[in-house]
Amino acid sequence: MTHGSRHGGQPSSPTPRVRLVDVAREAGLSKTTVSAALNDTGRLSPAVREKARETARRMGYRPNATARQLRAGRAKLIGYVVGEAVDARSVFLESPYFARLTGATAATALRRGYAMVLLPAGSLQSEWADLPLDAVVVTDPDADDRIVDDVLAAGIPVFSDRSVEGRPGAYWVDVDTEAAVRSALDHFHEQGARRPVLVVPDSTTRFHTEVFAAHREWCAEHGLPERVVRVGEAGNGPVVRAVETALTGDPAGRRPDALLVVAEASPPLVLAAARRHGYDVPGDLLLACVSEDVTAEHTEPPVTTLSLRPEAIAEAGIEHLVRVLEQGGREPAGTLVPTRLDVRASSVRQHG
Amino acid sequence: MTHGSRHGGQPSSPTPRVRLVDVAREAGLSKTTVSAALNDTGRLSPAVREKARETARRMGYRPNATARQLRAGRAKLIGYVVGEAVDARSVFLESPYFARLTGATAATALRRGYAMVLLPAGSLQSEWADLPLDAVVVTDPDADDRIVDDVLAAGIPVFSDRSVEGRPGAYWVDVDTEAAVRSALDHFHEQGARRPVLVVPDSTTRFHTEVFAAHREWCAEHGLPERVVRVGEAGNGPVVRAVETALTGDPAGRRPDALLVVAEASPPLVLAAARRHGYDVPGDLLLACVSEDVTAEHTEPPVTTLSLRPEAIAEAGIEHLVRVLEQGGREPAGTLVPTRLDVRASSVRQHG
DNA sequence: TTGAAAGCGCTAACAT
């Protein structure tokens, strides 16, 4: 090989990295002074501070993060793992909600100085016990998730996008379910629907439980029959089948005039199912899905969605995390963030 | 201060973690001995080794990863970032390909002892310069991606799922494009199609360039006209519009009898577009999409897909990475992995 | 076969 190979692995030190002491020597100062200058601490004369900085810049100095971590006792590293409530774990990122929550969490965390390590879905704490994690974000945990317990037992604080009330060290951000369900059902009602049907996962997560409860309450208030179809499993197949069940109508053969799908499914597939069952959307069926799927905007007609606003959840969660980690003060365990109903043609009754 | 607060460090350490020296003291041994016992190095009497291990276990000792890193000089941390070729960067994970590649990369890496940090899409090296990354995985970089340059300039090896030939320190795994395109077109041909049309992104990535070339070559070989529609932008909207252009037929008004969509789009949406244009699939149009989208299995008819096998790419890439990092030997810069054609009803001519 | 001691690169008490 001709050209001096500077890449390769560490074994044969690629480029003997510039250390603090090198900068100090070069600038004719001490480590302390240079360190203070770069970290903007201590009392230094402006001239010296500038000189230290200039030298560091010129030499291309990059502080060694590991050494800093060791000194600080914190690694500025957080884990991100999917809880047990998620079924199709190996491919959880394919869900637009998780995809966006994940990306937003990583971005927000980094902005606040924390690197986010993606932990394999469904992995147990033992698999990553060696990592110096300051905290772990557990998405969509079960009511009594084992991963949450494992992490807490290891003395690591847990942050979640689902309520994990009552466990010290566990914090959460969740959506305002009550308001969410009402916004969708109120919208249907305003559009004239009187026989709405709900498709919701048969799970123990707070969100789904509360969706069910909020729907029941709303129906009672409005004197409308409570029609619900529960989905046992996650995935497009099961959800579409549940939708089809919902669309066949009640035992008396009365067909619904509005459909709220809370289980995650591809909006185009839900729409196609409605078509197969002879519904015109929005002519004789108003449709809304709880979904972050962008394909909802591209169907004919576009599908109304109730967005859980994963970015907002991520931001609130990371702010919370940083506050707990850095101020250590007694923070509230939970926070609610609002949802957003994006009304599109699929749920707007035509005039005339 | 009431409780003996060691100097620099955590605000108020939750559980004063057990250190190596604690185990040593408890076992009546030295740090050296315990370290050797736990790492299975050195020459120790079986009795002592067992005693050290037992004590460590009993005390719940967990080695401090940061200290180890500082000693070792490597952090066992790799970065993962999306290259410049990806358009909708903020939501790149919503693409099933990226979602699966990302998850599989994280899982494989962790299995090999490396934690994967998810870096915000489109972020520059400066935003995470502080992280002690041993390597960075750049997905879908442009032909001369700036992120790749930045990372290489920082002396960090780069691994990619797209060819980045010719830059020392850059390694890649890519798909066998030629074989991929041929498998799809051959399949169409076997099913009797004679007027296939290709929809492909107008990008400079090796994959898309080679898809174009392989298609041209295949058409020439088979004496068939080369029909191609280029998509300028990523996203369901632009791709669906390109599909519609492709389906309107050539200037002479001759309509295609097979459609290969290489640009990423939701299969249900592509299918719906074909319907809108009066095609029966697979009756008068055979359809195949390059996609990892699971919704392809749930349409009516299910859509044939050409899978790039992100999991295989991830595994090959991480194996490669580990080899380069740990053996440092002169490894080949690139590897090809095969694709897989999942034939479904959308591309199978009916009998009778 | 085991232990003492040096030091990875950095920051912060404590001098000067």
Place this chain on the structure above:
DNA sequence: ATGTTAGCGCTTTCAA
């Protein structure tokens, strides 16, 4: 205002 020094917790020569 700047420098000296002592570690953070671990692994690894090198002595005993």
